[in-house]
Amino acid sequence: MxxxxxxxxxxxxxxxxxxxxxxxxxxxxxxxxxxxxxxxxxxxxxxxxxxxxxxxxxxxxxxxxxxxxxxxxxxxxxxxxxxxxxxxxxxxxxxxxxxxxxxxxxxxxxxxxxxxxxxxxxxxxxxxxxxxxxxxxxxxxxxxxxxxxxxxxxxxxxxxxxxxxxxxLAAWPAKTSPLSNPRVLGVGRLEGVKRFDRLISAFARTGNPGWELHLLGDGAEESRLRAHAEREGVADRVVFRGRVPAAQMPAEYMNAAVLALTSEHEGLPVVLLEAAAHGVPAVAFDVSGGVRSTGPELVPAGDVRKFASALSDLMSSPDERRRLGAAARARAAAFxxxxxxxxxxxxxxxxxx
Structure with missing residues (x-):
C-alpha cells in the first residue's frame, strides 16, 4: 500500500x-x-x-x-x-x-x-x-x-x-552503559521550552562533586544558559557540547550515568527511549502520558528542589542506577x-x- x-x-x-x-x-x-x-x-x-x-x-x-x-x-x-x-x-x-x-x-x-x-x-x-x-x-x-x-x-x-x-526506537543497542562515568546528560535544542536553566539549577543543588552536566544541542539560549551556570557556581562543571551527529549519540549514552529531562512539555521524547535502551536511568518532569510510559523517575513539573533530590539520589547510588537502568531497558523493548x-x-x- x-x-x-x-x-x-x-x-x-x-x-x-x-x-x-x-x-x-x-x-x-x-x-x-x-x-x-x-x-x-x-x-x-x-x-x-x-x-x-x-x-x-x-x-x-x-x-x-x-x-x-x-x-x-x-x-x-x-x-x-x-x-x-x-x-x-x-x-x-x-x-x-x-x-x-x-x-x-x-x-x-x-x-x-x-x-x-x-x-x-x-x-x-x-x-x-x-x-x-x-x-x-x-x-x-x-x-x-x-x-x-x-x-x-x-x-x-x-x-x-x-x-x-x-x-x-530506530535501533536497539547490543551493549549498555556501565553507568560509572560521573556524567549527567541533557539532550535537546537550547531553547526556552526545554528549560535547561532548571536542569542547571537542579544540578547545582545536588552537591555531588566530581560530576559533570553535559548539554547536547545548540540554540539561541546558549549564552543565557552559560551565564546561568556561572551564577549557580557550576560553570566549570556544565559542558556545552553543541549539536552531536546522530551517529555519535550511542557513544554519548554509553558515557552517561543519568539522563535528565526538564522540558515544560513533551510528547514521547525519543531521547528517553534511547537512554533507556542503553540502560541509562532518567529523571524527568511529569509532563505527559508519553513521558510516564517510558518509566523515568518522575518529579512534579517545575519542582526544581524535588528534581535535584531525585537526581542526587541517582548520582550517589551506583546500585540504584543499575537497578533503574535495567528496568528502563526492559521497558524500552516495547518501543x-x-x-x-x-x-x-x-x-x-x-x-x-
Whole structure:
C-alpha cells in the first residue's frame, strides 16, 4: 500500500522529523510505497537516513513563515502532482497545521490519519486543542503517543476515532552503559521550552562533586544558559557540547550515568527511549502520558528542589542506577522499531476492514 507522511517541515532537526523518517524507512523496508512530504523547506536541513528507501518531496520553496499567494499556489500544484503519483493508501498528517492545510486537497484514495506528537497537557494550553476538536473528528483516525493521551483526547476533545502508537526506537543497542562515568546528560535544542536553566539549577543543588552536566544541542539560549551556570557556581562543571551527529549519540549514552529531562512539555521524547535502551536511568518532569510510559523517575513539573533530590539520589547510588537502568531497558523493548511498525500495520488493517 502507499503511505504518505506529511510534515510542516520534514528536514529540520527535531523529534517529529526524526520519528517520521524512522517510520518511513521502516515501512519502506517492509515493502510499502512510502513518501515523506515537507510543506516548507528547512533553513538548515538535517539528514536522518543515509540511504532512504522512501521518496521525499519538499513542495515549498521557502522556510516556515508567511507565504504569498503565488508561492502557495505553486506549492499546491506540486502537492497535487505528488498525490496523483500515489496509489491508494493512507496519509499520515503529523500535526494540526498539516491537517488543516492538506485535508481539503487529499484525494479520496488516501485515507487521512491525524497524528499528534504532543501531549494532552500541552494541547489544552495552546491553540492545538481547539484545532484538534474542530478537525480531527472528520479524519478516519486520530493517533496519539500513549494510551493516556488517547483517552484524554477521547474524553475531553470528544474524539470518536482515537488510537495510540508510540514513537519508535530506530535501533536497539547490543551493549549498555556501565553507568560509572560521573556524567549527567541533557539532550535537546537550547531553547526556552526545554528549560535547561532548571536542569542547571537542579544540578547545582545536588552537591555531588566530581560530576559533570553535559548539554547536547545548540540554540539561541546558549549564552543565557552559560551565564546561568556561572551564577549557580557550576560553570566549570556544565559542558556545552553543541549539536552531536546522530551517529555519535550511542557513544554519548554509553558515557552517561543519568539522563535528565526538564522540558515544560513533551510528547514521547525519543531521547528517553534511547537512554533507556542503553540502560541509562532518567529523571524527568511529569509532563505527559508519553513521558510516564517510558518509566523515568518522575518529579512534579517545575519542582526544581524535588528534581535535584531525585537526581542526587541517582548520582550517589551506583546500585540504584543499575537497578533503574535495567528496568528502563526492559521497558524500552516495547518501543523497538519492529514492534511499533507492527502497531502501524495493525492500524492500517483496522481501517481497511
Amino acid at each position: 502507499s503511505i504518505v507522511f506529511a510534515c510542516m517541515d520534514a528536514d529540520t532537526l527535531g523529534g517529529i522529523q526524526q520519528v517520521t523518517h524512522t517510520l518511513a524507512q521502516g515501512l519502506a523496508v517492509r515493502g510499502h510505497d512510502v513518501h515523506v512530504i515537507g510543506l516548507h523547506r528547512a533553513a538548515t536541513p538535517f539528514r536522518y537516513v543515509a540511504e532512504p528507501r522512501y521518496r521525499k518531496h519538499v513542495v515549498g520553496r521557502g522556510p516556515m513563515g508567511p507565504e504569498g499567494r503565488l508561492a502557495r499556489r505553486a506549492a499546491d500544484r506540486r502537492l497535487r502532482a505528488v498525490f496523483e503519483s500515489v496509489t491508494p493508501g493512507f496519509a499520515v498528517l503529523t500535526s494540526p497545521g498539516v491537517v488543516t492545510r492538506l485535508v481539503p486537497m487529499l484525494p479520496r484514495r488516501l485515507r487521512p490519519i491525524g497524528q499528534y506528537h504532543g501531549s494532552y497537557e500541552h494541547a489544552r494550553g495552546s491553540w492545538h486543542l481547539g484545532s484538534i476538536r474542530r478537525h480531527y473528528p472528520e479524519l478516519d483516525q486520530a493517533v496519539f503517543l500513549s494510551d493516556d493521551d488517547a483517552w484524554l483526547f477521547s474524553e475531553h476533545a470528544l474524539l470518536p476515532n482515537t488510537w495510540s502508537v508510540p514513537n519508535p 523497538r522499531l519492529d514492534q511499533v511498525l507492527d502497531r502501524w500495520e495493525t492500524l492500517f488493517a483496522h481501517m481497511t476492514r
